[in-house]
Amino acid sequence: MxxxxxxxxxxxxxxxxxxxxxxxxxxxxxxxxxxxxxxxxxxxAGIMLTPNATRVLIHLGVGAALAANAIRPPASIYRRYDNAELVGEAPLADVIEKKYGAPYFHIHRTDxxxxxxxxxxxxxxxxxxxxxxxxxxxxxxxxxxxxxxxxxxxxxxxxxxxxxxxxxxxxxxxxxxxPRFRGQVAWRGLVPADGLPASVTTESSVVWIGPDRHIVQYAVRNGSLVNYVAIAAKDEWEEDGWNRPSTISEVTDEFEGWHDDVVALLRATPADALYKWGLFDxxxxxxxxxxxxxxxxxxxxxxxxxxxxxxxxxxxxxxxxxxxxxxxxxxxxxxxxxxxxxxxxxxxxxxxxxxxxxxxxxxxxxxxxxxxxxxxxxxxxxxxxxxxxxxxxxx
Ligand SMILES: Cc1cc2nc3c(=O)[nH]c(=O)nc-3n(C[C@H](O)[C@H](O)[C@H](O)COP(=O)(O)OP(=O)(O)OC[C@H]3O[C@@H](n4cnc5c(N)ncnc54)[C@H](O)[C@@H]3O)c2cc1C
Missing domain, CATH: 3.50.50.60 (FAD/NAD(P)-binding domain)
Incomplete structure (x- = not known):
């Protein structure tokens, strides 16, 4: 047409x-x-852009602006929730680009x-x-x-x-x-990187794996901010909205017993910038x-x-x-x-x-x-x- x-x-x-x-x-x-x-x-909040997404954006002519604003993480690292033991590492950056012909990026959603x-x-x-x-x-x-x-x-x-x-x-x-609530609640925080432990300010994304809970964290804005999503299995979502302000103590209570680096990240969340979401599909x-x-x-x-x-x-x-x-x-x-x-x-x-x-x-x-x-x-x-x-x- x-x-x-x-x-x-x-x-x-x-x-x-x-x-x-x-x-x-x-x-x-x-x-x-x-x-x-x-x-x-x-x-x-941050967002991960996989090669099937960046391929479209590059085709639309915003590839250079994207690369200038995004982080190209070297790897995805998987750690155990309590002692930070490495339970997996997947290379990204060059490996992904060579295999799929388009990059894998982390970027601030506003950017x-x-x-x-x-x-x-x-x-x-x-x-x-x-x-x-x-x-x-x-x-x-x-x-x-x-x-x-x-x-x-x-x-x-x-x-x-x-x-x-x-x-x-x-x-x-x-x-x-x-849409139906799927038994998972997510807290999303964006934390200034200054003063955080080195394990959470890495350019690689880190997924902390625990029983019925996990946390995904990665850097955005040149590493000046760390974005995290902390997700816990829950039977019910009783809030009358799907996106609610939350408190630091609520999320730290939920992840009690997790590694000190995780707790440091959660505790450093600016008090007015922590939101809780029910996950729907x-x-x-x-x-x-x-x-x-x-x-x-x-x-x-x-x-x-x-x-x-x-x-x-x-x-x-x-x-x-x-x-x-x-x-x-x-x-x-x-x-x-x-x-x-x-x-x-x-x-x-x-x-x-x-x-x-x-x-x-x-x-x-x-x-x-x-x-x-x-x-x-x-x-x-x-x-x-x-x-x-x-x-x-x-x-
Ligand atoms: C915790 C979490 C993490 C995620 N991480 C990723 C990720 O890493 N990578 C990824 O690819 N996806 C991720 N997603 C999914 C991603 O956020 C959504 O799929 C994406 O935002 C959908 O875009 P959209 O434009 O369809 O809808 P939306 O982003 O919801 O945009 C809808 C727009 O429509 C407007 N609107 C709504 N109603 C009306 C109306 N009646 N009239 C006019 N305007 C209206 C809204 O204000 C809004 O601006 C994540 C989602 C969650 C919950």
């Missing part, structure tokens, strides 16, 4: 929506992106969103709007329309709902099936498209974070929908190709991410070897060149 004649409205200015805005506008499509928040911002938004702003055919909370959408012949809480409305050839795990638009058009949907409305990112396929693939899948979605629109002769056929290409892969990653709980919260075996099993199809996927439509239906 000729991108120049297409208009796409994107709802949600997170990593998925912003990557889609960049990919589509570069393909010549007119894009209007609407975010509910007063500014484009991300939570104060990632900023560089994506900067690239979108440089596209004359992309417009970004804040303070627009979508309340409902509808599909009419040949177009989709979205209404906003501030009274505004917009219509386009295609509406991409990129409004996250608790997507309003998904519930509006497709299904009322809600949803069984894979068998349909992401309703007329001219399509889901993308967490709105389509929320998953547990244990394979660090949520954003990566959103970036792949963004690349594939762009390619499908470019290759097809109608929006309907492009959406059908998009869905066919993405359903199977994302369903497999949802299921595999659930299975990783056993890897990180059981003290058996070499963790690096266990994790390496079948990573090739995940890291090696090339959303820029892979087959699309029916031929692209494999992982």
């Amino acid at each position: 000729d991108g120049d004649s297409l208009e796409v409205v994107i709802v949600g200015g997170g990593i998925g929506g912003m990557t889609a805005a960049l990919a589509l506008s570069q393909a010549g499509v007119s894009v209007r992106l609407y975010e509910q928040a007063p500014q484009f911002s991300e939570i104060g 990632l969103l900023d560089l994506l938004a900067g690239a979108v702003r440089s596209q004359s055919n992309a417009q970004l709007f804040t303070n627009h909370r979508a309340t409902e959408c509808r599909h009419e012949t040949g177009k989709a329309t979205v209404n906003f809480a501030n009274g505004a409305t917009d219509s386009a050839d295609l509406l991409l709902a990129c409004d996250g795990v608790h997507s309003t638009l998904r519930a509006n058009v497709l299904t009322s099936a809600q 949803r069984d894979p949907l068998d349909c992401w498209v309703f007329g001219r409305v399509a889901l993308l990112g967490d709105a389509a396929h929320p998953m547990l974070p244990f394979m660090a693939q949520g954003s990566a899948m959103a970036m792949e979605d963004a690349m594939i929908i762009t390619r499908c629109l470019d290759a097809a002769d109608s929006v309907e056929s492009a959406l059908s190709d998009y869905q066919a290409t993405r359903l199977g892969r994302t369903a497999q990653i949802i299921t595999r991410s659930r299975g990783q709980t056993n890897l990180y919260q059981k003290l058996t075996g070499n963790k690096a070897e266990q994790r390496a099993q079948s990573l090739d199809p995940v890291f090696g996927y090339d959303a820029v060149t892979c087959p699309i439509g029916r031929e692209g239906e494999t992982i």
Whole structure:
């Protein structure tokens, strides 16, 4: 299809929506992106970008900005929770780049969103709007329309709902099936590196493995900050939201008896910057498209974070929908190709991410070897060149 004649409205200015805005506008499509928040911002936390994600970002021309803002970790190190014994080490950096042809990075989420938004702003055919909370959408012949809480409305050839795990638009058009709490609670902290033990300020990521609990920590912003996610199995999530402020004593009590270096990291968390999340996913949907409305990112396929693939899948979605629109002769056929290409892969990653709980919260075996099993199809996927439509239906 000729991108120049297409208009796409994107709802949600997170990593998925912003990557889609960049990919589509570069393909010549007119894009209007609407975010509910007063500014484009991300939570104060880090993110791991695996080669299947960085491959898309490099293709979209933000590789240099990414490399300048990210850390290229030498390895993933696995340690026992109480005595710091090494229970696995997986090389990253050169080994990953040689094997998959794209880097593995750690980056601050705000830095990632900023560089994506900067690239979108440089596209004359992309417009970004804040303070627009979508309340409902509808599909009419040949177009989709979205209404906003501030009274505004917009219509386009295609509406991409990129409004996250608790997507309003998904519930509006497709299904009322809600994401489910998966028995894990995560505390996320971002800690100034000054004064922390050397074992937690390493450029490698460290995964501390304990019974029914684990902690993933890694450096961001040139090593000036250490990001951690501390995860514990819990039967219930009783909070009325999915993201709540927490206290240092709550997280240190939860990880009592863990190695001194872990406790030092948790204790050093700035008191106003510790958040607690219930971890949710949803069984894979068998349909992401309703007329001219399509889901993308967490709105389509929320998953547990244990394979660090949520954003990566959103970036792949963004690349594939762009390619499908470019290759097809109608929006309907492009959406059908998009869905066919993405359903199977994302369903497999949802299921595999659930299975990783056993890897990180059981003290058996070499963790690096266990994790390496079948990573090739995940890291090696090339959303820029892979087959699309029916031929692209494999992982
Ligand atoms: C603990 C944890 C660690 C993770 N680590 C990683 C990792 O290392 N690597 C990785 O790839 N992924 C990771 N993820 C997953 C990743 O964070 C998500 O998959 C990713 O943020 C999804 O992006 P998105 O754009 O689809 O949704 P979101 O990031 O949720 O963005 C949705 C946007 O839509 C906006 N919005 C919502 N409703 C409306 C509305 N009605 N109108 C307008 N705007 C709206 C929101 O304000 C937001 O800006 C992790 C997740 C968790 C919980």
